Amino acid sequence: MTISAIEKTVIGSIDDIPLGEGRTFTVEDEMIAVFRLRDGSLRAVSAVCPHKGGPLADGQIDNRVVVCPLHLFSWDLATGCSQSGQPPITVYPVRVDGDLIVLGE
Amino acid sequence: MTQRLVVIGNGMAGARTVEEILARNGDFTVTMFGDEPYGNYNRIMLSNLLAGVETEEGIFLNDLSWYQENGITLNAGVKIARIDKDSKIVIAEDGSATPYDKLIIATGSYSWTPPMKNVHNPKRGYHQGVFAFRTLDDTRGMIRYARDHERAVVIGGGLLGLEAARGLQNHVSHVTLLHAMGHLMERQLDPKAGAMLQASVEGKLGIEVVTNAMTTEILGKDRVTGVKLADGRVIDCDVVVIAAGIRPNTEMVANSGLPVERGIVVDDQMRVEGEQDIYSVGECAQHRGNLYGLVAPLWDQAKVLADHITGTTEVAYTGSKLHTKLKVAGIDVASMGLIAPEHDTDEVVVYNEPKKGVYKQLIIRDDVLVGAVLVGDNSKAASLIQAFDRGTPLPEERAGLIFDLGGAVEESAEDMPDDAQVCNCNGVSKGAICGAVADGCKTVSGVMDKTRAGKGCGTCKPLVQRIVEWANGGAAEEDPAASWYVPGVPMPKPELMAAIRKYELKSVSSVFDTLVPGAQHDAKSKMGLASLLKMMWADEYVDERDARFINDRVHGNIQRDGTFSVVPQMKGGVTTPAQLRKIAEVAEKYDVPMVKLTGGQRIDLLGVPKEKLPAMWADLDMPSGYAYAKSFRTVKTCVGSDFCRFGVGDSTALGIALEERYQGLEGPGKMKLAVTGCPRNCAEAYVKDLGVVAIDGGRWEIYVGGAAGAHIRKGDLLTTVDSPEEVIRLTGRFLQYYRENANWLERTYSFVPRIGVDRIREIVVEDSDGIAAALDAAVEEAVQAYKDPWKERAEPATPGQFRTSLPLTVLPQVPVRS
Numbered sequence: 001m002t003i004s005a006i007e008k009t010v011i012g013s014i015d016d017i018p019l020g021e022g023r024t025f026t027v028e029d030e031m032i033a034v035f036r037l038r039d040g041s042l043r044a045v046s047a048v049c050p051h052k053g054g055p056l057a058d059g060q061i062d063n064r065v066v067v068c069p070l071h072l073f074s075w076d077l078a079t080g081c082s083q084s085g086q087p088p089i090t091v092y093p094v095r096v097d098g099d100l101i102v103l104g105e
Numbered sequence: 106m107t108q109r110l111v112v113i114g115n116g117m118a119g120a121r122t123v124e125e126i127l128a129r130n131g132d133f134t135v136t137m138f139g140d141e142p143y144g145n146y147n148r149i150m151l152s153n154l155l156a157g158v159e160t161e162e163g164i165f166l167n168d169l170s171w172y173q174e175n176g177i178t179l180n181a182g183v184k185i186a187r188i189d190k191d192s193k194i195v196i197a198e199d200g201s202a203t204p205y206d207k208l209i210i211a212t213g214s215y216s217w218t219p220p221m222k223n224v225h226n227p228k229r230g231y232h233q234g235v236f237a238f239r240t241l242d243d244t245r246g247m248i249r250y251a252r253d254h255e256r257a258v259v260i261g262g263g264l265l266g267l268e269a270a271r272g273l274q275n276h277v278s279h280v281t282l283l284h285a286m287g288h289l290m291e292r293q294l295d296p297k298a299g300a301m302l303q304a305s306v307e308g309k310l311g312i313e314v315v316t317n318a319m320t321t322e323i324l325g326k327d328r329v330t331g332v333k334l335a336d337g338r339v340i341d342c343d344v345v346v347i348a349a350g351i352r353p354n355t356e357m358v359a360n361s362g363l364p365v366e367r368g369i370v371v372d373d374q375m376r377v378e379g380e381q382d383i384y385s386v387g388e389c390a391q392h393r394g395n396l397y398g399l400v401a402p403l404w405d406q407a408k409v410l411a412d413h414i415t416g417t418t419e420v421a422y423t424g425s426k427l428h429t430k431l432k433v434a435g436i437d438v439a440s441m442g443l444i445a446p447e448h449d450t451d452e453v454v455v456y457n458e459p460k461k462g463v464y465k466q467l468i469i470r471d472d473v474l475v476g477a478v479l480v481g482d483n484s485k486a487a488s489l490i491q492a493f494d495r496g497t498p499l500p501e502e503r504a505g506l507i508f509d510l511g512g513a514v515e516e517s518a519e520d521m522p523d524d525a526q527v528c529n530c531n532g533v534s535k536g537a538i539c540g541a542v543a544d545g546c547k548t549v550s551g552v553m554d555k556t557r558a559g560k561g562c563g564t565c566k567p568l569v570q571r572i573v574e575w576a577n578g579g580a581a582e583e584d585p586a587a588s589w590y591v592p593g594v595p596m597p598k599p600e601l602m603a604a605i606r607k608y609e610l611k612s613v614s615s616v617f618d619t620l621v622p623g624a625q626h627d628a629k630s631k632m633g634l635a636s637l638l639k640m641m642w643a644d645e646y647v648d649e650r651d652a653r654f655i656n657d658r659v660h661g662n663i664q665r666d667g668t669f670s671v672v673p674q675m676k677g678g679v680t681t682p683a684q685l686r687k688i689a690e691v692a693e694k695y696d697v698p699m700v701k702l703t704g705g706q707r708i709d710l711l712g713v714p715k716e717k718l719p720a721m722w723a724d725l726d727m728p729s730g731y732a733y734a735k736s737f738r739t740v741k742t743c744v745g746s747d748f749c750r751f752g753v754g755d756s757t758a759l760g761i762a763l764e765e766r767y768q769g770l771e772g773p774g775k776m777k778l779a780v781t782g783c784p785r786n787c788a789e790a791y792v793k794d795l796g797v798v799a800i801d802g803g804r805w806e807i808y809v810g811g812a813a814g815a816h817i818r819k820g821d822l823l824t825t826v827d828s829p830e831e832v833i834r835l836t837g838r839f840l841q842y843y844r845e846n847a848n849w850l851e852r853t854y855s856f857v858p859r860i861g862v863d864r865i866r867e868i869v870v871e872d873s874d875g876i877a878a879a880l881d882a883a884v885e886e887a888v889q890a891y892k893d894p895w896k897e898r899a900e901p902a903t904p905g906q907f908r909t910s911l912p913l914t915v916l917p918q919v920p921v922r923s
Contacts, residue, residue, distance in 0.1 A: 018650060018651075019651065020649065020650065020651020020652075021650065021651055021658075038614070038626065038651070052665065053666070053667070054667065055667040058655040058658075058663065058667070058715075059628075059655070060628045060629075060631055060632070060651070060654065060655075061628050061651070062593075062625075062626035062627050062628040062631075063625075063626055065628050065629075066628070067628045067629060069654065069655045069656075069663050070663065070665060070667075071531060071557065071560070071561075072557070072560060072629070073557060074628070074629070083554070083555075084554060084555060084556070084557050085537070085541070085555050085556050085557065
């Protein structure tokens with residue numbers, strides 16, 4: 001599990017991300033995929049699939065995992081651990097504050 | 106309370122049983138005794154060691170550190186002299202006594218020496234130059250000695266003798282194999298197969314074989330000079346290897362007052378008869394009158410023993426069906442069950458090709474395989490063993506049982522090197538698959554999820570299955586999810602569809618919420634469920650964007666670099682100059698890196714960034730062809746009758762009509778069609794999910810279940826009809842039947858043979874089940890519910906729908922607000 005410390009950053013409005021989907025944001029030169037789960041909470045992970053560089057924000061999610069759209073490798077959104085034999089991805093702290101998305105502690 | 110478990114025997118059976126017990130967290134302190142001064146090694150690999158294709162290091166299953174790590178006290182090189190069952194102790198030859206609460210006897214077998222003169226030297230065991238072939242030390246001694254000599258004789262023409270002969274060729278220049286019986290491997294092969302094997306061994310390997318050769322004497326005083334046979338013949342040699350069979354090691358056990366017949370008598374829980382705390386497993390154990398000398402039964406026994414000893418009560422070993430599949434001295438041999446028919450009604454299927462050294466014999470009783478012998482070609486062995494083990498009814502087409510009729514050649518899991526690539530799509534090696542099994546993934550689907558093997562085009566799935574089974578020691582564990590339609594909802598398709606109807610579940614999330622314990626959603630199931638619901642509910646389906654795959658969310662086909670491809674619709678492959686002009690202009694305006702004709706007769710504009718998609722679609726102002734999703738794709742056509750000199754039917758018009766009617770239809774797998782205007786088949790209709798072929802006389806043949814992708818299969822003729830209208834009607838009916846009954850991702854090339862084309866014809870053409878009208882109505886409803894998904898191109902459905910997800914361009918930095 002890799003958790004990256006990142007400076008507290010407001011990256012946009014919660015309306016930027018539809019329920020059940022992900023969008024990519026660039027913060028401090030890092031590409032970060034932020035997902036809005038069906039329960040309304042957010043998850044943030046590194047945006048590029050370590051397998052073949054697929055865009056994880058385009059992947060399908062449920063409340064636990066994200067599945068890369070290219071070859072369907074999957075990762076745990078809470079820990080970044082691969083469920084399919086790949087290296088882990090980075091997990092970033094993220095939360096909803098009012099209607100804002102706040103990345104970092 | 107922790108019990109003391111003592112294991113006599115540190116071979117494959119003993120160590121495997123302990124492994125199984127550890128895996129069940131058995132509460133034992135374990136002490137093991139082994140004759141040999143080593144950790145435990147794979148005895149089967151001694152042949153490879155002799156042949157020089159394996160190192161000593163490579164044959165160890167568990168080295169000494171494994172015992173330490175698992176808290177096992179190993180007494181290697183210590184032989185047990187006696188079991189005192191009354192005091193519950195075992196006494197070693199060195200006089201030490203070890204108490205036990207539970208005792209496992211896994212003493213295995215020794216190499217049997219047939220009676221012959223001068224085989225033993227009175228002072229030092231075997232005559233110098235005479236070797237058994239059973240242990241690592243035997244093998245080491247044999248290699249050392251043979252290196253300095255020229256001619257070897259192997260006594261015994263069974264598996265081990267053949268392997269020994271082959272291995273010895275590595276060390277000496279001439280090898281003769283002597284077998285007392287009329288043909289080689291007489292316990293596994295019938296005389297013809299044995300003769301075929303002998304011809305191969307002699308012809309291909311250059312090993313001289315003498316059958317009906319009863320050795321009576323070892324010649325030579327100080328050193329071996331030859332052997333003498335019962336008929337007086339003398340075979341010159343300076344090395345003799347005895348591989349004439351094995352006998353269970355039971356002497357010590359019998360002397361300790363335990364029941365021994367041919368082996369140590371055990372019950373279905375592997376308990377020694379009449380004993381509560383003493384068990385026996387492996388080659389030394391006699392179960393229901395049978396002794397087993399193969400590794401697979403031994404592993405079954407180990408599992409049962411481990412289950413039982415760790416407290417599972419309802420467990421029994423009921424015996425094993427014996428089969429072998431291996432390379433004997435480099436030649437493929439497989440054998441299972443009977444080697445000769447027993448009843449007049451037993452069906453015998455034989456194929457014999459002496460020139461190639463190929464012989465195959467099947468014995469079938471009541472449509473079930475009861476015996477098979479294969480020599481020279483093991484490509485069908487895995488499927489035959491499966492049929493034999495499970496007793497499943499065989500297909501009517503017997504030839505398919507012994508030949509690969511156009512299918513992929515079955516590779517042997519065992520023979521593949523570890524670094525052999527199994528899944529060519531996702532680059533997964535045999536080693537990686539075995540690694541996943543070793544890490545605890547015991548099911549085929551579990552291993553596929555973990556490694557992604559078999560998750561590309563899927564052609565390697567049967568091989569992945571065989572490797573997982575092999576790595577598991579013969580059989581993979583049953584995956585409870587194997588019959589489920591999608592992995593996240595615990596129901597097979599018919600049950601799932603019934604529940605969806607019963608609760609009127611019209612969205613993917615409602616299926617999870619209603620049918621999954623704990624209402625757990627599953628990303629990997631969403632696509633399959635969305636497709637099923639769309640098929641079932643047509644325009645009543647409640648579309649949820651998060652249930653859509655990215656392609657369906659942005660109406661483009663995602664490519665390897667995260668860009669998308671745009672494929673304008675081109676029904677039947679027909680276009681106009683105006684359309685071509687527009688496509689060319691748009692391609693230029695948006696700097697499309699590649700313009701490519703696709704396999705489905707369309708133009709693919711490749712490499713379009715996501716954010717450019719809406720504008721491009723707007724400029725094109727053409728509907729998209731379905732280049733993605735598990736859906737009806739294109740209808741490929743040839744020129745047909747208008748221009749082609751040979752065309753007998755207007756394939757172009759019919760192809761366009763089919764594509765127009767069934768565009769966008771979703772299903773469990775892709776549906777690719779073709780119409781060809783004459784049997785010359787320029788549109789390749791014989792290898793499509795549904796292919797239509799015009800024949801002379803204004804008639805049309807309809808083929809189903811063809812494929813020319815990762816699988817190649819000629820479609821089966823469903824029927825011949827008189828009009829294009831009839832083709833369109835039956836096409837819809839067939840596709841609807843497929844949509845309703847196929848498994849998720851099951852293409853027609855699997856579906857049609859699974860159901861059987863005759864049965865499909867009954868249902869779809871002859872309406873034997875009376876459901877034709879319902880199928881027609883269902884497909885009509887789906888057609889009516891079709892909406893052009895590209896209508897939303899101007900107006901994004903969600904915020905940032907077309908925002909890039911990859912760093913193709915540097916995104917503006919988000920301003921930091923505290």
